[in-house]
Amino acid sequence: MTAPDLAVTWPRYVPDAERPWNAERVVRLHRRAGFGATPDVLRRDLDRGPEATIAALVSPPASGDDRMAELAESLARAAVGTSNLARLQASWLHRMLFGDDPLGERLVLFWHNWFATSAAKVDNLAWMHGQNATFRAHARGRFAELLRAMLRDPALLAWLDAPLNTKDRPNENLARELLELFTIGVGHYDERDVKETARALTGWASRKDRRAPSPEAHDDGEKTILGRTGRFSAPDVAEMLLAHPALPRRLGDRLITEFLGERKIPEASRAALARHLADSGLDLRSAVETIVASEWMLSDLSERSVLVAPVPYLVSIPRALGLGREDLSSLDLAPWLRRVGQDLFRPPTVEGWHLGRDVLATQLVAGRLAYAAAVVEGSLTKKRAPLDLDRVLGGQGGLDADRALELLARRFRGTSPTAAESRWIRDSAGGGASTDPALLRRSAALLLASPWSQSC
């Protein structure tokens, strides 16, 4: 049986009269595959068309902006030097806010959620930063290299008690999560496999961890894992899992959910993507390109299948407002991560953050409302002054609430405010002259946090 044809099962978006390449599509692409578009990015990508835009997202050219990376790294060094997690969070936020590789940083976030490791237990920011850099290096490479790198990552190994897993007394933590979460998933192994995998992983440690057990701690006896018997050690287990047919399907499904949310994807397409991953040696770039360039990403603008996750939501607001490095510092955004529901470097469990509909939990909705208000009222900007929305939205003075909302909505999410939405904002923002700056700000905050702005 031949493999299903990817071109047939994953039709690409091609602009035409009914589905033109317009501002709305540019904004959607950036909301789903990045962190929202700044006004400059919106103009640039509208001009260059979908093919060039998608190509640049998937494989960005070498950035000329070394200053951005330098600043991010200096924040990270300061974080490590002072054991200050907020600085490490700010370092990463800086890349998302001001960098040129939004899809890359979305993938780093994806891997952070896949190999979810928490600084709460791994009390070493150098290791957490190192893990983040490893995600960045392998974000769109081959999954095999990422997995092998993670099996040597001191943060991950410490998180899952690998240094304590010895021949005399095996500790099953790493083995279990390796099978259940990092590769093949529940249903494809049994308890015996976990026990035997734990034995295979005994004595395994990162070279960076000087507390690591010595080779004598390794149980080099015969193990039977997933039906095969041998004197397996960690690299052998990795190879077995990388070759397992359940892995490409699981990877493909998760990537689909990341970029297309709840959209129903036909089984044939899911199978085709899995087959493509398997045949390409689990090539992540190619799989991501298939998803991002697809019809389902861009064609039907009336569809809302993705609930914007907390970090992309947080970062997209200053970007939509066109706030640059001179206007705000990522250090001021870091404290909001927990309130919007994605405290970077501190996922709640090794399962990662629950996204999708869980982002609508009560205190997270309250967090988004509070965050939008804080940005608009200026408490996050360097000047600590309320935003001049007239200037921000490119007006020439005398901007009224309705026009401001129209401009902001088109920038932030590509669509105009709906009738029901406008009614809600008017009722909630209260009275005042329609050009009153305070009223404009209240209305803007409500729009940014409105139920109509949470999905794309």
Place this chain on the structure above:
Amino acid sequence: MLTRRAFLAGGLAASFAPSLAARVRVRRDDRKRFPRSPGDTALVVVHLDGGNDGLNTVVPYDHPVYRRSRPTLALPEKGLLRLCPGLGLHPALAPLLPAFDAGQFAIVQGIGLATPDRSHFQSLAKWCAGTEELSSRSTGWLARAAADAALPGDRTLTYIGSRACPSALTGLRAQPTTISGLEDLALAVSATVPITADDDPELVQLAANATGVTLRRSEQIDAARRSPILVPGPRLAADLDAVARLLCVDAGPRIFWLEHAGQTAGDRSYDTHSNQIFEHAALLSELATALAAFRKALLDAGRFDRIVVLVFSEFGRRVAENGSRGTDHGTAGVAFVLGGRIQGGLKGAPPDLDHLDDGDPKVTTDFRRLYAAILGRHLGLRPDAVLGEPVAPLGI
């Protein structure tokens, strides 16, 4: 009130047990005279996150298998709180002795899943679903309880914690409230409840519902926020304080879910794979102190007779310790129930250490029997409807 010195003397099993039985008899008489109206009881579920070691909580201190399997972890008989011959309670749980003495504290042994799987997620998912047959359509048992009571989910179900809402509260149309603390719902922007158009997409409707829930709750929370602290302390105590203050402001049927995860928020602290002794003692001490203070606060407010607290963990731990002075995921564990009108005492059969199942004691109490008792006897609901089939309730 039994003193520690008295317990260390060891001779109190005889004097302890009859006084307990006498107290329990008294409480049964009380119940006849003051019939409870079902449906106005609050249930507080406390999840001990990570798999609490039942064998070091309710300790079979002189069983040879216990002593042999735990060279560094076996607790000495001296210092344990004697429950009955051969079984002692971890000393850190001493703050709960007054409740036990009053017949308001039940200890359920050998409780767990019929199909143990040792996975935190899977096991917790089963406890949350109230069934061991999970599917992508599984709903939470507490969401079903709220539905059975025909109660609005957003008012009835509240999760206080910093993670994703537990699946016990979700499914069906319930939109539970989730907060980290009372202050989280202080709104920076005033707003009315959003009303969507009929043709708005489903995710927009959901977001609008969620926003409405948030706005409504924030009004309620404000009154509780302004009230004085009832249960001082961080973490679990702070969460129980939030519950206590909410209950004092707004009585009525409520279901709360809390987690006890210990010092480092987000850590599965009860998942004691290494260096268990001190960590476990610290956790149990924090748990007992907070629960005792919660009980006292509600007794003082005259509301404890309308509260049931269920304390559980997703699994117990293995009989044999591992090489890191800890224990790995096991099966049968221990659950606690606290409440003004429960039938307290030691329930269930102690784990049979002479007939282990692959190194674990067999589960002798189906966890759903605990749910059936709480649902039927205390919440005034229909256990069969919520659990999907008839389940014999435990005697609590």
